[in-house]
Amino acid sequence: MNREMIRLTVNGDPYELLASPRQTLLDVIRGPLGLTGTKEGCTTGSCGVCTVHNASGEAVLSCLTPALEWDGEAVTTIEGLETSGRLDEIQQAFIDHHAVQCGFCTPGVIMSARAVLNEHPSPQMDQINDGMSGVICRCTGHIKVREAIRAVGSKLDRRV
Amino acid sequence: MLLPAHDYAQPGSLDEALALLNASPATSRAIAGGTDLIYNMRGRLEQPELVVSLRRLPELQGVRQLSDGSLRIGAGERLADLLRNEAVQRWSALAGAIRSVASSHVRNMATLGGNLCLQTRCWYTNQSEEWRAGRGPCLKTGSPDCHALPGVEVCVALNNADLAPLLIAMQATATLASAGGRRELPLEDFYTDDGIAHTVLGPGELLLALTIPPPPGPAVYWKHSSRTGLDFSWGTVGASATMADGRPVALRVVLGSLTTRPLLLDAPVRTILEQGLGDDAIAAAQDALRGELGALTNLYTPAAYKRELARILLKRALLRLRES
Ligand SMILES: Cc1cc2nc3c(=O)[nH]c(=O)nc-3n(C[C@H](O)[C@H](O)[C@H](O)COP(=O)(O)OP(=O)(O)OC[C@H]3O[C@@H](n4cnc5c(N)ncnc54)[C@H](O)[C@@H]3O)c2cc1C
Ligand code: FES
Numbered sequence: 086m087n088r089e090m091i092r093l094t095v096n097g098d099p100y101e102l103l104a105s106p107r108q109t110l111l112d113v114i115r116g117p118l119g120l121t122g123t124k125e126g127c128t129t130g131s132c133g134v135c136t137v138h139n140a141s142g143e144a145v146l147s148c149l150t151p152a153l154e155w156d157g158e159a160v161t162t163i164e165g166l167e168t169s170g171r172l173d174e175i176q177q178a179f180i181d182h183h184a185v186q187c188g189f190c191t192p193g194v195i196m197s198a199r200a201v202l203n204e205h206p207s208p209q210m211d212q213i214n215d216g217m218s219g220v221i222c223r224c225t226g227h228i229k230v231r232e233a234i235r236a237v238g239s240k241l242d243r244r245v
Numbered sequence: 246m247l248l249p250a251h252d253y254a255q256p257g258s259l260d261e262a263l264a265l266l267n268a269s270p271a272t273s274r275a276i277a278g279g280t281d282l283i284y285n286m287r288g289r290l291e292q293p294e295l296v297v298s299l300r301r302l303p304e305l306q307g308v309r310q311l312s313d314g315s316l317r318i319g320a321g322e323r324l325a326d327l328l329r330n331e332a333v334q335r336w337s338a339l340a341g342a343i344r345s346v347a348s349s350h351v352r353n354m355a356t357l358g359g360n361l362c363l364q365t366r367c368w369y370t371n372q373s374e375e376w377r378a379g380r381g382p383c384l385k386t387g388s389p390d391c392h393a394l395p396g397v398e399v400c401v402a403l404n405n406a407d408l409a410p411l412l413i414a415m416q417a418t419a420t421l422a423s424a425g426g427r428r429e430l431p432l433e434d435f436y437t438d439d440g441i442a443h444t445v446l447g448p449g450e451l452l453l454a455l456t457i458p459p460p461p462g463p464a465v466y467w468k469h470s471s472r473t474g475l476d477f478s479w480g481t482v483g484a485s486a487t488m489a490d491g492r493p494v495a496l497r498v499v500l501g502s503l504t505t506r507p508l509l510l511d512a513p514v515r516t517i518l519e520q521g522l523g524d525d526a527i528a529a530a531q532d533a534l535r536g537e538l539g540a541l542t543n544l545y546t547p548a549a550y551k552r553e554l555a556r557i558l559l560k561r562a563l564l565r566l567r568e569s
């Protein structure tokens with residue numbers, strides 16, 4: 086079994102690490118990189134708590150992709166959303182709209198919400214629903230989450 | 246839980262990938278988006294010794310409009326990228342079918358080729374490794390027994406690839422590549438009735454591209470599943486017609502997810518071509534389905550439900566063609 090040195094840029098920081106074919110991107114992010122904000126849930130693609138962004142700011146499931154596939158690429162995790170101590174506006178909106186209860190799904194839900202806003206700065210409801218259909222929140226439900234996304238989207242509307 | 250032990254290679258060209266696969270075809274697997282393969286490896290349904298990545302193969306990328314208006318789509322194209330492609334967007338049924346696959350998260354990873362080559366599934370293979378151990382292995386995992394339909398000798402797992410039915414209806418052609426060369430075949434001939442060797446891909450052979458001719462008339466797609474987002478389908482229908490004076494003069498209707506291979510319908514289509522799209526003709530076409538469905542199983546949904554769903558899917562597709 087070939088362990089390989091891979092280069093990964095995570096949240097803007099370059100890393101070089103040994104990874105095995107047995108490890109998913111999620112295993113590497115939570116293990117050797119110690120970025121435990123990204124959660125492990127179902128590991129089969131159906132809950133979305135492992136959501137991170139690829140270099141284009143799209144939501145991908147880190148549990149369903151081998152770490153070695155990402156050699157030379159960049160990913161963003163929940164830890165990478167805040168900049169110099171300031172929360173991303175979607176993170177603040179989750180607080181303001183009480184879109185968090187137990188918080189376990191929250192990193193994946195926020196990364197998914199951010200990805201919706203990356204693609205549609207002022208998303209329509211069907212775009213929100215489609216972009217959020219890959220994540221499940223067991224306790225807050227999805228209404229508050231939608232409100233938080235709408236709030237960020239409509240703020241953008243007002244700016245233009 | 247870690248994935249099963251295996252070697253991993255990320256070739257930079259198609260030839261290199263084919264050579265790697267050809268060296269030990271029985272124990273090697275290609276990985277595209279990985280959303281099916283990693284799922285199956287995690288559940289120990291598949292334990293290849295070598296995984297060959299298709300991620301960096303330029304030959305599998307690209308969407309090209311050919312001179313006759315056909316679209317040639319590389320098998321490695323991501324579903325999310327296809328949805329952003331203007332030529333794909335113009336074919337709204339196709340765009341709708343792509344959008345119906347899983348979630349945006351999955352479509353940001355999954356590819357066209359991976360969807361068309363999706364492993365077949367049944368309620369037994371859907372269970373965890375621990376659960377399956379209680380019953381012992383099946384035809385797929387190395388025993389003469391099928392737990393889903395005891396007594397059958399050929400795996401009856403279902404083909405849930407949501408893009409296959411419409412693409413077959415649209416007369417798409419598959420281009421396959423192996424170390425020995427290339428071949429082309431109509432997509433309906435790509436699938437078999439064996440849930441294990443469910444495509445005609447030979448050892449070490451890859452799906453290279455799909456060529457879709459321009460629709461001669463209206464095309465429709467419908468997916469029925471428990472939720473709009475994320476879930477596999479209980480049944481899908483894809484149809485494409487050439488119309489003259491409100492009547493189809495050529496018609497292809499394909500049902501998906503009900504059987505091991507997508508079903509290209511014959512008798513119901515002949516009924517419509519003879520009788521048109523009136524209510525009576527549609528009812529007659531529904532009745533003509535009876536002989537076409539073959540032996541339906543109770544996988545996921547009861548056989549009686551599938552039979553009724555097939556009638557509804559057919560009717561829905563025909564009504565939509567009529568309204569178009
Ligand atoms: C939560 C969840 C929901 C899903 N929902 C749906 C759904 O609604 N509808 C649906 O159709 N699917 C669904 N899927 C299944 C799967 O995600 C999609 O079918 C997807 O398109 C597979 O593409 P991939 O590139 O990720 O495939 P991979 O996992 O990379 O490959 C799948 C199979 O095809 C083979 N393969 C891949 N590319 C090639 C090629 N070019 N030539 C030869 N063989 C190849 C691989 O060896 C493997 O056996 C779902 C999966 C998950 C995890
Ligand atoms: S842990 Fe990745 S989708 Fe659930």
Ligand code: FES
Binds near residue numbers: 187191221224225226
């Ligand atoms: S906040 Fe508890 S699962 Fe979403």
